[in-house]
Amino acid sequence: MDKKKLSLVQFKRVRLNEKQLRNFTGFLKTKGRVYAPHRKGEKSFSFQEVDDPSKVVFNYPRTILPLKKFFQPPIETLLEFTINDNSYELPDIDNKNKIFFGVHSYDMQGVLRLDYVFSRGEPEYNYLKRRENSTFIGISFEPDEYHFSGSVGIDVENTEGFSIFIDIVDEDNYVVFACDNTGEELLKEYGIKDFESGEYKLKEREFKAKLKYHYGRLPQIFEKCYNYDVWKKVSERCLGCGNCNLVCPTCYCFDVEDDVDLKIEMGSRTRRWDSCMLNEFAMVAGGENFRKELYQRTRHRLHRKFKYITDHYGYPFCVGCGRCSQYCPADINMVEVVNDLIKEHEEREKVYV
Amino acid sequence: MDTVLAKEKKILYAPEISEIIEAKFLTATEKFFKIKLPGGRDLKHIPGQFVQVSLFGVGEAPISVCSSPTQKGFFELTIRKVGMLTEKIHELEAGDKIGIRGPYGRGFDVNAFKGKDILIIGGGIGIVPLRSLINYIIDNRNDYGRLIILYGAKSPSELLYRDELKMWEEREDIEYHVTVDRSDENWKGNVGVITTLIPPLELDLENTIAAIVGPPVMYKFVLLALKSKRFPEKNIYMSLERRMKCGVGKCGHCQINNLYVCQDGPVFNYLEVKGLEEAI
Numbered sequence: 001m002d003k004k005k006l007s008l009v010q011f012k013r014v015r016l017n018e019k020q021l022r023n024f025t026g027f028l029k030t031k032g033r034v035y036a037p038h039r040k041g042e043k044s045f046s047f048q049e050v051d052d053p054s055k056v057v058f059n060y061p062r063t064i065l066p067l068k069k070f071f072q073p074p075i076e077t078l079l080e081f082t083i084n085d086n087s088y089e090l091p092d093i094d095n096k097n098k099i100f101f102g103v104h105s106y107d108m109q110g111v112l113r114l115d116y117v118f119s120r121g122e123p124e125y126n127y128l129k130r131r132e133n134s135t136f137i138g139i140s141f142e143p144d145e146y147h148f149s150g151s152v153g154i155d156v157e158n159t160e161g162f163s164i165f166i167d168i169v170d171e172d173n174y175v176v177f178a179c180d181n182t183g184e185e186l187l188k189e190y191g192i193k194d195f196e197s198g199e200y201k202l203k204e205r206e207f208k209a210k211l212k213y214h215y216g217r218l219p220q221i222f223e224k225c226y227n228y229d230v231w232k233k234v235s236e237r238c239l240g241c242g243n244c245n246l247v248c249p250t251c252y253c254f255d256v257e258d259d260v261d262l263k264i265e266m267g268s269r270t271r272r273w274d275s276c277m278l279n280e281f282a283m284v285a286g287g288e289n290f291r292k293e294l295y296q297r298t299r300h301r302l303h304r305k306f307k308y309i310t311d312h313y314g315y316p317f318c319v320g321c322g323r324c325s326q327y328c329p330a331d332i333n334m335v336e337v338v339n340d341l342i343k344e345h346e347e348r349e350k351v352y353v
Numbered sequence: 354m355d356t357v358l359a360k361e362k363k364i365l366y367a368p369e370i371s372e373i374i375e376a377k378f379l380t381a382t383e384k385f386f387k388i389k390l391p392g393g394r395d396l397k398h399i400p401g402q403f404v405q406v407s408l409f410g411v412g413e414a415p416i417s418v419c420s421s422p423t424q425k426g427f428f429e430l431t432i433r434k435v436g437m438l439t440e441k442i443h444e445l446e447a448g449d450k451i452g453i454r455g456p457y458g459r460g461f462d463v464n465a466f467k468g469k470d471i472l473i474i475g476g477g478i479g480i481v482p483l484r485s486l487i488n489y490i491i492d493n494r495n496d497y498g499r500l501i502i503l504y505g506a507k508s509p510s511e512l513l514y515r516d517e518l519k520m521w522e523e524r525e526d527i528e529y530h531v532t533v534d535r536s537d538e539n540w541k542g543n544v545g546v547i548t549t550l551i552p553p554l555e556l557d558l559e560n561t562i563a564a565i566v567g568p569p570v571m572y573k574f575v576l577l578a579l580k581s582k583r584f585p586e587k588n589i590y591m592s593l594e595r596r597m598k599c600g601v602g603k604c605g606h607c608q609i610n611n612l613y614v615c616q617d618g619p620v621f622n623y624l625e626v627k628g629l630e631e632a633i
Contacts, residue, residue, distance in 0.1 A: 078367075255598055257412065258413075267409065307611070
């Protein structure tokens with residue numbers, strides 16, 4: 001708790017009411033395209049380009065899709081070709097100024113993890129170019145029954161990656177922190193002259209959903225859990241639909257396909273989001289499938305979240321947003337699955353040690 | 354605030370349009386292509402590496418290079434017809450164009466193998482990437498000890514590179530053994546699975562490298578046969594096949610547990626994949 005306070009206290013801040021915050025959102029539109037949460041259905045929200053600042057939702061549990069859709073679009077043209085002369089052109093990649101307003105800490109962490117993936121090894125120009133000139137403005141949230149980012153080391157008030165962070169005190173009371181120079185300049189340009197500093201009392205926010213172990217202890221579970229019963233138990237309910245992959249902020253696997261026009265003269269090579277939960281994902285030429293059972297795919301997906309990439313990244317590749325749990329048609333809950341693994345681990349260790 | 358910057362505009366997914374300079378069928382299902390990169394530039398690959406081969410409108414797939422890097426100005430592929438893309442590639446002839454990206458992956462460490470005896474075990478089209486290694490060793494023959502080649506095919510008609518097989522058989526400095534699962538009326542050689550060739554071998558176990566490529570089922574039996582000879586596991590290398598969409602460790606398709614075949618492989622030391630359930 002003290003550490004959290006400390007990190008916010010170091011920033012200059014200003015108090016805005018709802019009208020002022022909406023005005024500020026409108027002002028941001030002079031700086032680039034602004035994307036913010038909008039109401040989509042009765043209970044669903046989505047990051048959309050801001051047209052009318054009065055439509056922006058400040059207090060929301062989570063959007064359906066995370067921010068990856070802006071940097072690695074669901075369908076992306078890699079090249080446009082002409083079949084007859086074997087020529088192709090590379091599409092221009094839009095790197096104009098973008099401001100993402102109202103981002104939750106776990107979604108920011110999702111973007112930072114994708115940055116790692118696409119700049120590691122062979123850096124990927126398409127992603128990195130599209131990612132350029134992006135400014136992020138964070139906002140606090142009240143954890144619901146699905147959020148568990150606290151368990152993977154991401155507090156509500158984690159400001160890493162943000163230029164500005166907004167703490168929602170109540171619906172007409174917002175405390176806006178300038179987390180870096182870009183943020184401070186934006187606030188000044190908007191017309192803020194006097195900043196406050198010093199002591200700031202933060203609201204207590206408790207995560208209802210929690211992993212039983214600190215995330216630092218998960219690698220030791222994943223070291224041993226490969227043949228645990230949990231995988232098969234979960235897969236009895238899993239439909240193998242791949243929804244969890246699509247809504248996950250740190251899932252980035254893709255497929256590449258060629259599309260041609262009806263005259264079969266021109267076409268494009270596109271990449272699309274893919275899903276390791278689908279049966280075809282690990283299939284090779286000739287029909288051999290190296291993860292043909294559903295439990296193997298479930299196990300693979302969770303190992304990608306808590307073991308494989310974590311081994312070199314240092315943190316879980318799950319940001320605790322709760323989307324996979326909320327949008328699972330079979331009601332499979334990530335926190336429950338990991339806690340079941342922990343439980344099985346404890347039982348087995350007791351038996352065998 | 355940007356922690357990442359798009360550096361040079363190097364598009365990972367842009368193929369080089371290359372020219373097919375020779376094309377011929379080796380069997381009913383395998384076709385051989387000699388390919389020239391733009392300007393006759395060398396591919397600069399290592400035996401065991403692969404390229405992403407593409408045809409616009411159809412798609413792209415990883416294919417092992419079957420020629421040795423000691424040959425300059427061109428490289429060679431042998432492609433089995435297994436799906437839509439390879440079926441279309443089979444229609445191509447000399448003069449046609451094809452898209453190439455790569456080379457990718459980790460090949461055989463030919464420098465580390467210097468001074469060692471090399472035991473090649475190839476089953477079916479597993480001989481394709483091994484041909485690159487074999488020809489590399491033949492072109493640098495003094496750098497290596499014995500060259501033992503075990504080659505198995507389902508039937509005599511499925512044997513690839515028949516001119517070269519004859520040469521391997523005739524050369525004094527190559528110990529070549531071939532077997533087929535099913536013989537035909539003209540076949541006078543061994544009949545049986547490839548593992549039958551292993552027990553009679555006399556090997557200097559500590560100084561021999563085994564390079565194995567074949568279908569998944571073959572690995573299990575070859576590994577068992579080597580084990581009963583007390584062949585050191587650390588000296589065994591194998592190449593694994595997966596579907597790949599990017600070749601550069603991003604798309605996720607080729608992942609075996611924590612390993613990416615396109616980056617960590619396709620050639621693995623046996624000890625690296627030994628405990629991995631998803632490997633074979």
